[in-house]
Amino acid sequence: MRSLVVAALVAAAAPLPAPAQQAGGSAPAPSSSTPPTPAPPKAPMGSGQSDAERKKLEEQITRELGAAGAQPQAPAQPGTQPGAAPAAPGGGQPAAATGGSPFARLLLIPDISAIGSAAGAYDSYDVPSRSPRAGLYSPPSRPEFSLEELELGIQAVVDPYVRADVFISFSAEGVDVEEAYVTTLSLPASLQIRAGKFFSPFGRQNQQHPHIWDFVDAPLARNRLLADETLSGPGVELGWLAPLPWFAELKVAAQTTVPMAADSPEPTAVARLLQYFSLSDATTLGVGLSGARRREGAGAFRDLGGADAYLRIRPLNTRAYLALQGEVYLRRFRGVEGLDAGTEHGWWTQAFWRMNPYWGYGVRYEEAPAAAVDVTGTERRIGAVVTWFPSEFLRLRLQPSYDRVGGRDGFEALVHLEFGIGAHGAHPY
Amino acid sequence: MTSCRIDGIRHGRGAGTLALLCIAAALALPARAAAAFKVVTTTEGLAALASEVGKGRAQVESLSRGVQDPHFVDANPMLAVKLRNADLLVDVGLELEIGWLPPLVNQSRNPDIQPSGKRRLTAATAISVLDVPRGPVDRSLGDLHPAGNPHFLTDPRRALQVATAIADRLAALDPGGAQAYRANLAEFGKRLEADAARWQGQLAPAKGKKVFTQHRTLTYFFDWSGIDSAGEIEPRPGVPAPPSHLAELVQVAQREGVKAVLVEDYYDTKSAEVVVRHAGAKLVQLPGDVGAEPGVTTYEKYMDAVVSRVAKGVQ
Numbered sequence: 107m108r109s110l111v112v113a114a115l116v117a118a119a120a121p122l123p124a125p126a127q128q129a130g131g132s133a134p135a136p137s138s139s140t141p142p143t144p145a146p147p148k149a150p151m152g153s154g155q156s157d158a159e160r161k162k163l164e165e166q167i168t169r170e171l172g173a174a175g176a177q178p179q180a181p182a183q184p185g186t187q188p189g190a191a192p193a194a195p196g197g198g199q200p201a202a203a204t205g206g207s208p209f210a211r212l213l214l215i216p217d218i219s220a221i222g223s224a225a226g227a228y229d230s231y232d233v234p235s236r237s238p239r240a241g242l243y244s245p246p247s248r249p250e251f252s253l254e255e256l257e258l259g260i261q262a263v264v265d266p267y268v269r270a271d272v273f274i275s276f277s278a279e280g281v282d283v284e285e286a287y288v289t290t291l292s293l294p295a296s297l298q299i300r301a302g303k304f305f306s307p308f309g310r311q312n313q314q315h316p317h318i319w320d321f322v323d324a325p326l327a328r329n330r331l332l333a334d335e336t337l338s339g340p341g342v343e344l345g346w347l348a349p350l351p352w353f354a355e356l357k358v359a360a361q362t363t364v365p366m367a368a369d370s371p372e373p374t375a376v377a378r379l380l381q382y383f384s385l386s387d388a389t390t391l392g393v394g395l396s397g398a399r400r401r402e403g404a405g406a407f408r409d410l411g412g413a414d415a416y417l418r419i420r421p422l423n424t425r426a427y428l429a430l431q432g433e434v435y436l437r438r439f440r441g442v443e444g445l446d447a448g449t450e451h452g453w454w455t456q457a458f459w460r461m462n463p464y465w466g467y468g469v470r471y472e473e474a475p476a477a478a479v480d481v482t483g484t485e486r487r488i489g490a491v492v493t494w495f496p497s498e499f500l501r502l503r504l505q506p507s508y509d510r511v512g513g514r515d516g517f518e519a520l521v522h523l524e525f526g527i528g529a530h531g532a533h534p535y
Numbered sequence: 536m537t538s539c540r541i542d543g544i545r546h547g548r549g550a551g552t553l554a555l556l557c558i559a560a561a562l563a564l565p566a567r568a569a570a571a572f573k574v575v576t577t578t579e580g581l582a583a584l585a586s587e588v589g590k591g592r593a594q595v596e597s598l599s600r601g602v603q604d605p606h607f608v609d610a611n612p613m614l615a616v617k618l619r620n621a622d623l624l625v626d627v628g629l630e631l632e633i634g635w636l637p638p639l640v641n642q643s644r645n646p647d648i649q650p651s652g653k654r655r656l657t658a659a660t661a662i663s664v665l666d667v668p669r670g671p672v673d674r675s676l677g678d679l680h681p682a683g684n685p686h687f688l689t690d691p692r693r694a695l696q697v698a699t700a701i702a703d704r705l706a707a708l709d710p711g712g713a714q715a716y717r718a719n720l721a722e723f724g725k726r727l728e729a730d731a732a733r734w735q736g737q738l739a740p741a742k743g744k745k746v747f748t749q750h751r752t753l754t755y756f757f758d759w760s761g762i763d764s765a766g767e768i769e770p771r772p773g774v775p776a777p778p779s780h781l782a783e784l785v786q787v788a789q790r791e792g793v794k795a796v797l798v799e800d801y802y803d804t805k806s807a808e809v810v811v812r813h814a815g816a817k818l819v820q821l822p823g824d825v826g827a828e829p830g831v832t833t834y835e836k837y838m839d840a841v842v843s844r845v846a847k848g849v850q
Contacts, residue, residue, distance in 0.1 A: 263649075269641070292646030296619065347619065347644050353612040355642075382612045387600075390611055420609065423602040423801055427609075464775070498678055498773065527674070534638045535610050 216262030219530035221317045223254040224523050231516035236478045237485060237509055240334050241323035242520055252278065254522075257315065261531045267292055270302075271531070273315065284315075285338070296347040300359075306337040307345075307357040307378040308396040309433050310414040318533050320429070320458040320466070321491050322505045322522045326474035327452025331435040332410065333365035337398075339374065353382035363400060365408075374400040382535075392416040392535070406441035418535075429458045450475045458491075466493040481512030499526045572709045574701075575621040577632050578605050579826035580688040581658060583834040584698045585625060587723040589705060592712045598639075601826025604801040606678075606773075610635040618643035621654065623708060625701060628659030629685035654708065659685065661700035662693040665754050677771025688824075689756035691731045691838060695724055730835055734842040738762065741849040745791050747784060747816075749798040749807060752823075756841070762849065765793050768806050776806045781813075788814035795848035799823035819848035 207213075225242050227250055233243040244250035256276040263269045268288040275284045287302030305313045311324065312332060341361030348354040356379050363374040376398040383391045396412040413434050420427035432455030439445035456470035468491040476485045489507030496502070501524050509516040571594040576582040582597035589595060596617060599608045605627070618624060618639055626632055640648055647654035659682075666684035668676070687693045702720040706713035738760045745765040750772060757764055765787055770780045787793065794816050796807045801823045811818045821844055822828045825837045 289641065291641070291649055293644070296644040298641075298644055347615075347642070349619075351616070353616050355612075384613050390609075390613060392612075418609070422600050425604065425607050497674075499674060532610060532634045532636075532638050534642065535612055 216260050217529035217531060219259040219261075219526060219528035221255075221257045221259070221315075221524065221526045221530065223256075223317065223525075224252065225254050225322070226251045226521045228519045229516065230518070231509070231514070233516075236481075236514065236516060237326070237511060238477050239323075239326055239329045241329075242522075243518065255316070257284070257317065259528075259530050261529075263291070264288060284336075296349065298345045298347075300343040300345070301341075303340040304338060304343065304361075306339070306361060306363065306374070306376045306398065307343060307359055308332065308337050308376050308398055308410065309378075309412040309435070310392075310394055310416060310431065311433060312337050314533075317524055317526070320456065320468050320493075321470055321489065322503055322520050325433070325452075325454035325470070325472045326485060326487055327435050327454055327472055328433075330474045330477055331437045331450060331452050332412075333363075334367055337363060337365055337376075337410075339363040339371070341374075343376075352384070353380075355380050365400070372401045372403075374398055388421045389417070389419050390535075392418075402439065402442045406439070408442070409436075409438045409440060411436035425460070425463050427460050429460075431456060464495050466495070467491070468493070476511045478511055483512065485509065485511035500524070572705070572712065573620055573622045574625065574705070575617055575623070576625040577608075577627055577636060578824055580694075580824045580834065580837070581625045581627065581697070581701075583825040583832075583837070584688075584694060585701050587834065588698050588702045588716055588719050589712075590715075590719045592709070592715050593705065597826075598636075601822065601824040601828075601831070602801060604823070605631055606634065608632070608635045610638045612639075612642060615639045615642035618645055618648060621645060621648055623654050623656060623704060624648040625656045625658060627685050627687075628657035629664065629680050629682045631680070631685035656700060656704045658697045658700065659683075659687070661696045662687050665758060666751060677769070678773030679771070684751055684754045686752040687755045688834075689753055689838075689841060690759040691727055691734070692759060693755055694834060695727055698723060726835070730838065734838060735760070737842050737846045741846055744849050745793045746845075746849060747788070747793055747796040747807075747810065749796075749802045752799055753797060756845075760842075760845075762845070765791050768796065768798070768810065781806060781809050784810050785813040788816055794850070795819045795845070797821055797845065797848070800827055817848045819844050821845070 227242045227244040228247075229243045229245075230247055231237075232246045233239065242252065242254060254277065258274045258276070260272040260274075261270070268290050270286075270288045272286040273284045275282045283303060285302070285304050287300050287304040290297075290299045293299065307313060309328075309332070311319065311328060316324075339361040341359055343357055343359035343361075345355055345357040348356065357377065359376040361374050361376065362371045363369075364371050376396070378394060378396040380392065380394040383393075385391055392415065394412075394414045396410075396414075398410040400408040400410070402408050414432065416429070416431040418427060418429045432453065434451065434453040436449055436451050438449045439447075452472070452474035454470060454472035456468055458466060458468035460466040470489045470491075472487045472489075474485050474487075476483050478485075487507055487509045489505055491503055491505045494502045503520070503522040503524075505520040505522065507518045507520075509518065572589065572592060574582075574585045574589055574593045574595045576585055576595065576597045578599055579597045579601040582595050585593065585595045598614045598617060599605055621643075624640070624645075626636060640650075645654070646652065649655065650657070664683035664687070666680075668679065668681060668683075672679065672681045688697070698720060702716045705716045709716075742761040743763060745763045747766055747768060748764060749768045751764075751767055753764070756762070766784060768776055768781075768784065770776055776784075788810065793814065795818075796811050796816055797819050798804050798807045798821065800820050804818060804820070807818055810816065821841050822831045822837055825831060825834055827837075828840070831837050831840055
């Protein structure tokens with residue numbers, strides 16, 4: 107696996123242009139607050155050189171340096187990290203750097219964040235026997251509080267070529283490195299490689315950390331068909347952004363996964379095509395198709411399929427939005443003894459309306475294969491969520507839901523508190 | 536060209552897809568077309584400055600619209616598509632776009648627009664920054680900008696500094712147009728100088744008078760115009776005002792003769808209206824940026840609107 111990554115990196119880095127001669131190094135020095143008269147800009151270095159000449163020279167230099175060693179791309183010119191540098195006190199001149207910057211160590215600290223969640227649960231029924239699932243629930247008819255999870259995020263650029271993102275989860279089950287991967291920043295041809303341990307590029311919600319879900323828990327169908335927590339594992343992923351006028355990204359990954367607690371680690375191939383279209387200034391539609399094949403011992407496989415859609419309506423001049431989304435999952439075992447029972451499927455769909463910066467409301471409907479000890483067929487659940495956001499860094503949720511499986515009813519109520527501190531990288535859409 | 540080695544992997548389907556990808560990737564390599572020089576900015580204000588400087592040569596596009604609150608733009612992947620072929624990305628900096636720009640830059644596959652890359656210009660590096668917090672900072676102070684106030688284009692001096700930085704960078708990246716960029720900049724600078732004199736004249740009676748703002752969006756405007764801020768409707772950045780704070784503002788307004796409450800049109804005006812009603816002041820709604828209102832299509836028109844409304848409101 108590792109050799110593949112290296113090979114790909116080397117192959118990709120080889121044809122890269124050598125350092126650009128004309129560094130765009132004419133970023134103006136911060137000027138004082140006195141009104142400036144536009145000084146005649148200095149002539150950029152090498153302005154007489156045409157692009158073609160430079161290209162030729164580059165090729166020549168590439169030949170001279172020989173094909174043996176891959177020539178790494180020149181690091182981006184070390185400029186001031188925008189925003190990160192200790193700014194000069196308002197309006198004044200920067201202090202003379204006698205003895206260097208006292209902030210040097212601080213500037214190299216990665217972004218560190220912690221997201222904590224605590225919850226109270228009440229279930230009217232015995233969840234492990236009737237509706238086994240991951241997530242929050244209480245013993246039958248006895249409310250219970252729990253510290254659900256503390257997610258520690260450590261994120262930074264490693265060097266001019268890759269960035270690293272690490273997420274460590276502390277919970278009642280112990281400590282787990284949920285994700286720890288590097289992402290390339292400068293591959294050519296719209297390619298991007300991730301390597302390390304990461305959530306599989308399968309479906310929409312599987313790649314999200316719980317703190318960006320609108321609902322407190324994962325849909326049943328995802329628990330039952332994909333993985334009891336998250337389909338993830340160590341491996342490598344290649345992503346390609348197609349040169350199209352809309353967003354179309356194809357990802358293929360090879361990982362070693364353990365979807366369910368009882369599974370043993372096995373190689374898994376995953377592929378996902380994700381596309382986004384602008385329907386209007388306010389409306390964006392995302393559609394994804396996913397497939398995966400996991401080895402299940404000699405000559406046997408577990409095939410997974412999925413389709414997902416996301417529609418977001420947000421008038422530009424407000425912070426209110428409506429988000430509709432849903433996913434379908436398919437699973438089929440091939441050549442596995444006792445499990446060749448055709449294709450199982452499950453799905454969920456939800457709507458979330460963020461009324462204003464402080465309040466949001468959602469409803470969700472789900473169907474999944476029943477997993478109760480004495481029941482087969484379909485389990486259905488309907489839930490609602492009311493969310494209060496006192497600030498961007500805190501949210502409180504109330505989520506009642508009603509579950510029906512094998513002709514029996516179950517009621518659940520969850521209250522959930524979530525806080526985020528520190529610098530947590532923004533999430534993809 | 537690109538050689539794709541796929542030995543070492545034995546998933547039939549995975550290998551096939553990889554090979555296909557490599558072919559497609561090789562086809563896509565000569566992506567950067569020789570057409571117009573593509574400048575992408577994060578806000579319409581920056582786009583307006585880039586358009587002045589790049590007139591006749593650069594094609595300028597903004598990721599957000601003037602009607603949007605620039606703090607809360609969605610990290611919509613459609614925007615990553617615009618960044619993919621950007622020859623230059625101009626952002627504001629000072630963490631204004633922290634909630635949405637970084638994932639887009641990473642998705643875009645454009646290596647040169649990463650922070651401090653050669654095709655990335657962070658406008659804040661061209662100006663002297665105000666409202667830099669002193670002493671310890673934490674979120675009990677609200678959602679403040681720890682690196683300083685990013686709303687600096689309301690000061691025409693700083694706008695010109697940013698335009699100059701854009702011209703310098705354009706000239707370096709597109710040497711063939713260097714002369715045109717410099718000529719455009721000189722012409723824009725001259726016009727702006729005349730405008731600034733006119734605007735200062737309009738604002739002269741308001742000098743030294745006190746106003747409220749919704750958020751600290753006009754610090755640089757005050758720095759330039761000599762109008763004073765008596766406080767903000769938000770008790771802390773991004774925190775809604777409780778009645779106690781509004782009552783205090785009403786008292787401050789009466790004590791210090793605050794005549795106007797200035798609110799950008801992407802903010803809700805409910806709290807400001809309360810203060811205005813009780814303090815006998817005027818609510819002055821301002822375009823939040825270029826493009827925020829029909830007709831506000833250039834930087835000069837934007838400043839015209841801001842200056843004339845403030846001058847009228849403070850009377």
